[in-house]
Amino acid sequence: MFDGITRRVVSLWFPRLASDRVLRARPAEGPFALTLIESNANRLYCLNQAAEDQGLNRGMSYSDARAFAPSLISQPAHPQADERFLVTLRRWATRYCPWVGLEGRDGLVLDVTGATHLLGGEAALIKDIHQRFARAGITVRVGMGDTRGAAWALARHGGGVAAPGQMLEAIGNLPVAALRIEDATSLALQRLGLRTISDLSRAPRASLARRFGASLMLRLDQALGTQPEELSPLAEPPHYGTRMTLPEPIGLTSDVMAGTSRLLDQLCAKLKAQETGARVLTLTLRRVDQDSQQVELRLARPLRDPHRILPLFQRGVDAVDAGFGIDQLRLEATQVEPLPVQQLSHVATGRQDKLDDLITRIGTRIGLENVQRFLPADSHIPERSFLIAPAAHSRPEPGWGTPRPRPLILFAPEPIAGTGAQPPRQFRWRRMSLTTGRATGPERIAPEWWLSDENWRSGLRDYWHVETRQGRRLWLFHTPQSPGWFVQGEFA
Incomplete structure (x- = not known):
């Protein structure tokens, strides 16, 4: 209870998240499955409804699946792309409430307490979720209750909405596996005759705790609401941007560079706190006539040193048309990369830094991808003994050892x-x-x-x-x- 308001939680489960993601981009008729190599065997990772209708299921070997469904269309799975897709869905789900978190690798959890009336009530909210995901071609199962555990159980074992204060009545007939417990624990409970959550709630707690540990009863209490469970949204990624609004318009290059220097100090402090470095920086200059001009800087290496970055902006700022004056500067790192703190050593890195700055200066004129270097390749064939790679995305490497010298x-x-x-x-x-x-x-x-x-x-x-x-x-x-x-x- 929060000041007389009952907490309401929505759980979204995407049983075909991976296959839906692929089929949204390239629809396919008939059975379709994504495969993943596990324990030196190619197995089905995610499949559509047509494949399930032909008797296929997750974990089945690919060779057996082709025997059941010769017309099966398959592609390799990309779990990392699925994770990014789920994060995108999480960001989209903030349209319903600000508290949205990830639920495993195929679900979301929403704390809609006090927000359901914005869409006309709980029934209207659930209907809107189903309709929007149906139009997007994404299969979703929705559960709603007072607790995170009850919503999770309803989403994955039947669906529906639990009335406020009636969690046991809503999930009592669901199997004990709906309590988010391990498969071995669920199987052992079924062998004891405890097949549903109602059966488990009536059993002696002390004997169950001695045999299965305190985690089983904790999951039961969390689902029924007698024990609280934390519900935290996924933190938004840090925003690397700073802005300065000027009381009077400026038009001199030196003034713009001075303002950029102040913004760089603030931005680099944020980058240092997150142990990241900027690869692409965008300086936006707003004129008094509301027109804006941008100066983009692509760096050969991730940086967060304002003294090295500031001179690289000079050429772009010189080309800016200030018009009747500039009254706002905004600096943003649009692409960042990890840049952990390094231990200082007696080996100087000044020469490498100067080379990176030179590559950046040349890249601002002809493009970073056009500044290239030769890298050794592991091959005895002369034509294949080297590679050509962009200098901004590679490091010089020592030559590959050969028994005889090679011509220049x-x-x-x-x-x-x-x-x-x-x-x-x-x-x-x-x-x-x-x-x-x-x-x-x-x-x-x-x-x-x-x-x-x-x-x-x-x-x-x-x-x-x-x-x-x-x-x-x-x-x-x-x-x-x-x-x-x-x-x-x-x-x-």
Whole structure:
């Protein structure tokens, strides 16, 4: 009771949350299921009504499911995407009340105490929930009661609304599994003849507590309302934004940068408190004519140091048209990443910081995705021994170890005239007549049989490091299975 008002709790259960999420984006006719690998076996994770009608159920192996339903359509499950979808539904459910929390991995719990009259009463609220989820293509089961346990039991074992003060009458005929207890405990109670919640409520409490522990009776008391149960909403994610309203309009770049500096100090303090760093910052400048201009800054690394971030705004602020003046500044970190506190060491990181700032400055002009770096790849094949990745989303890595040095310049194989397994003494390459002075090799490289590559279907390659008398240091290879010589690289 809260000042004479009876608490009312709504429990929403989404029995097909994962499959409904996928089918909303790509509808499919007939049986459909999501699969997940558990204990080295591919099993059904979530399925639609059509699949259940054909005798399929969760936990069934995928091979058995295909035997029952040859027309079964399946996709791999993504539990993390399902969790994000549930959080989205939680945010949407705040239309009914501000107190909305997660109930496991497939449900929500709402404390609608004092809010049902806004929608015309409890019956109208339940009807509105059903209609909205039906239009959205999401299966939902709704339970409502004075307690969280009673609402949970009704949602998952029958549905309906429990009248205020009549929890036992509403859930008494439900199985004992509706009390949110372990399966082993539920099975043991049924073997003792205690199949429903009413049976359990009439049984001797002391003997049940000795055998099953205090948690069983606690769950019963929570469902019936004799023991309180905390109901906390999911905390909203922190908002990383600051704003400054000016008494007089400003128009000078130096004034805008000074205001941005003050906002940065406040924003970086928030970021530090949450151990996060900003990757994308948006500075919004509102003019006196109500028009707004934005300056977006994308950082090569997550940062929360205002002294490093402020100079990076200079170029964007210089391009702003202040018009008749700017009377409000708003700074927001629209994308953040974890940035935990690090232990100080004697190793200086100033050079790396300067490189990150340089990448950010170049990225503001041509785009961060266009600033790229080479990374080593775990492959003996020369063409696959490196990767190209955006510098803002990667770190330099040490080169992958090879038994022989690799050329600085690598290009597509260019044929030259030559016979035999030894490098030719004289050959022409790119209209140059070259004479072999010294040859080191061979280094045999076999194709990676698990990958298909048109350039390597000819088979083995024997590579040679050839130093010519004209000063060229070339990387040649010979194909023994179909004799021929090629130049593929040049050393510095």
